[in-house]
Amino acid sequence: MPSRLSQLMSRLDKLYEYDREPVVAAHFKPGSQFAGLLAGEHVAGTEFVIGAFFVLHGVSFANLIWGLLIGNLLAVLSWTFICAPIATQTRLTLYWYLQRIAGPGLTAVYNIMNAVLYCILAGVMIAVSATAIGLALGISTPALTDILPNSLGWVLLTFAIGIAFVILAVLGFEKLSRFGQACSPWIIVIFIAGALATLPRLGVHANFDNFREIAETRIWNGIASSGQERFGLAHIIAFAWFCCLAMHIGLSDMALFRYARRWTYGLYSAFGMYPGHMLAWICSGIMVAGINRQMDPGRMAFEAAGIAGCIAVVLASWTTANPTLYRAGLALQCVTRDLPRWKATVAVGLFTTILSCFPLIFMKLLDYVAIYGLVLMPIGAIVVAEHWLFPLLGIEQYQCQKRGAAMNWRALVVWGATLLVCALLPIHLYFRWLPGYFVALVSYTVWSRLLHKAPGRTEGGAA
């Protein structure tokens, strides 16, 4: 067993070999690069769905604006005061820092879980693309309440798109991937153009003098669609905050901010949150109101921006799904013995494609985003405890690494227990992560402090 684990870790380590050493000052990046990267990174195919869902959930105009302003601000502050400082102090990716804190075993578990969660997200991207391509082929999008595929055409379409995405990921079309990234300014512009062109259909005058009135009565009118829960200000604040939970509180963006000159570069995340998320969600909300609140991203984009809109839906989805499938394929390759990368990517892609056939995954996207962040959040709390609280309380840091343990069992138990507590909390799914974060932070710190006071007790599971 230990030999298999060491083989697995050796493969994973090779995968991240390039990132093993802390970033040196010569490789620090200027703030403008962070602004551009973050603005582009946060406009994906899912934005067509999220903003539209806010309308379907009966959010009022005032709640939407205030909720997005506050929630995105909280997200920016999370990057600035939690993620960026740890990244600039360690200059490491989460992968390597977690190895020191939680051992290679837990890092492997984290990586695999991350890959599976990412696959589901890629499945959503395939389904969103299918709504755009299906429009040209006359294949109808499943209804909001559908769980299973509504037609053979939908299944065949998602499979065809899934296979196309997988082929591109297998071939590792680096140039195409870079081209996709370069398209992000155009995607933002298509969101704006589509929303602007939808306004006359909703009754907005050319001088925009009645925009607020239309926004409050015909777009974000506070009336939820049939079968949808009504969202208030707290829901929007919480969603905007946790939408990227895995990246800021969950610390996966340490990979990015380790290149920052200062921790204050975390503030550049505002370029991703305001011109990115907030603008795109408002635009997609306007576009869905233009098609009588039907959750059909492809039709929504086509009605608002024609063929260019459909291209935007497919491109925005593919640019997110492609690196996801590629990374998940690499992760699977690491945990299997001698499986070629292309086979691993095909296996991951097949799993993702099968998921994408089920409308449930994109019709419940908001809940999935909440679960995705929630599952990975305890790891962020454990790292914060070890990085900042341990030195303050005089607890020895990186005990796992110093003792050569394969697995930090305390961290694993805290992770699992936190998720159990979150599952049992009698509050809305969107609000569970915050108490869960403190449960993980406090329980890991207190447990470590108690063990620290008892000499002779060591971590279990030596490699």
Add this chain to the structure above:
Amino acid sequence: MTRTLVIILAAVSLGTCLAAPLFFITGRMDAAGYKDLLLAATLGWFVCAAFLVARRKRR
């Protein structure tokens, strides 16, 4: 020189993408014309972006 020209063309394409819906809102263009202009500007952007990406790679 060529790169600068392509960057300018890319910016013009993006600007056209933004201007097209404004022409439509203000009634200077019908819906079909707006969508055609948006598509043409989109193609312009793709050509420029592809050129710039290929050029960056060569460097």
